[in-house]
Amino acid sequence: MVGALLRRGLLVHLLVAVAGCDAISRLPRDPEGTLERVRGGVLRAGVSEHPPWTERAPGSPRGIEAELVGAFAQRLGARVQWVWGSEQPLLEALERRDLDVVVAGLKRDSPWAKRVGLTKPYVERARIRTRDGESESVIEEHVIAVAPGENGFLRELERFLRERRPAVLPAEESGP
């Protein structure tokens, strides 16, 4: 009994100690060191066209998510290396950690959620969907994809998105 209590006490101490570390140091750390590499370096960003989230433009890509990535890189003092492509190959490259982030107007319920890391939804958009002549309102939760398991990088991005949180976008009519 004493042994168990002691162990439980130890456990609490451990938790407090680890939680304390969170404030001071930068836990969680990335297994593959993405955040350290990107900071002051290069952010490899995959981008797939999906207006209004991402749009092709002369120079760097435009659109809500492309601009968010640009601002995030700026905050980390990094240069963005944009890689255009379609969603599937980009996400496969992300899974192999050949990219750091992918923006493609992805939603929370993406089937990729098991294979890459997704941020918590940073914006919700109410949309009116018309199907079989009936209109229904749906909430779409948008996310940005990051390399799997890079938890420190993911947290940094989520923190950034939370500060930058765009207002809820106005409802918009769309086809089926």
Add this chain to the structure above:
Amino acid sequence: VTTRAQFKLPPERERLQRRAIRLEWITIAVLLVVSVVMYASMGSSQAMKTAWAEDLLSLVPPIAYLVASRVRAKPANPRFPYGYHRAISIAFLCAALALLSLGLLLLAEAVSKLVTREHPTIESIELFGRHFWQGWLMMGVLAVTGIAPVVLGRLKLPLGSELHDKALHADADMNKADWLTAIAGILGLCGIAVGWWWADAAAAGFISLEITRDGAKNVSRVVKDLMDQAPTHVKTNRPHELPSQIVTALQALPWVRRARVRLREEGHVFSGEAFVVAESDHDLTRRIAAATSLVRSLDWRICEVVITPEPDANADDGGGED
């Protein structure tokens, strides 16, 4: 056709059993709450998922116990002339098999995550206006939810011995070991926090090994009981001294020249046969009836021992082996 007389627990054990039943209900309630809280905060940690599966699985033994404690109270009838004492063993066999197979399944999953080098992704959440990594919350949940089963296990463990209930004892043992699971899960998450992607799957592997070991141990114990193993102590699993006590008590009777006995366990009670060599056939029926109630009074767990007179083998061949 005849049936066995109904087995009744002595009043003080009856009270203990009611307490055990109450504790099992509480266990079910606590484990349900724990499972829901864990599921809600689980995220993508394999270790936490495994710990959750273990808690969910720990629901099976208490349910089995509650069901079986109803069934085994039923009186014997012409269709089941020996009564329903074995219900608890059968219920526990099912529970142990479930434990064993799920443990192996989770072990395979953990190993496959290690082999494919899957890096668990854990995002951040917002709670009470603060933004923090969900891993911290998961550790907290594991620490808190690990405590209740341990306390319940410690309360149930002595009841298992006093009621000679191996099912209850094994269930309590499993609850008691829950802190191991919680610590393993927390260590796995700490590992993720410092950037060891493999720590989570390794912790999950450790927990599933524990589950598998529990399952295998219980399957082996309960199968031995169903094979009519001689009675053993609940706590130590050592042979019980009751059979030799019965032999001594019978041989102390003036009319008994020699006695031998064999006993088995049926759930939480003992039954068996005794063979006696009488000095003479005089008044034998009455003497055997008296000896039968003497044997029953030796231990509350004795449900039925049938005493049979037998000829003296030594007398026939002029004193050979016993």
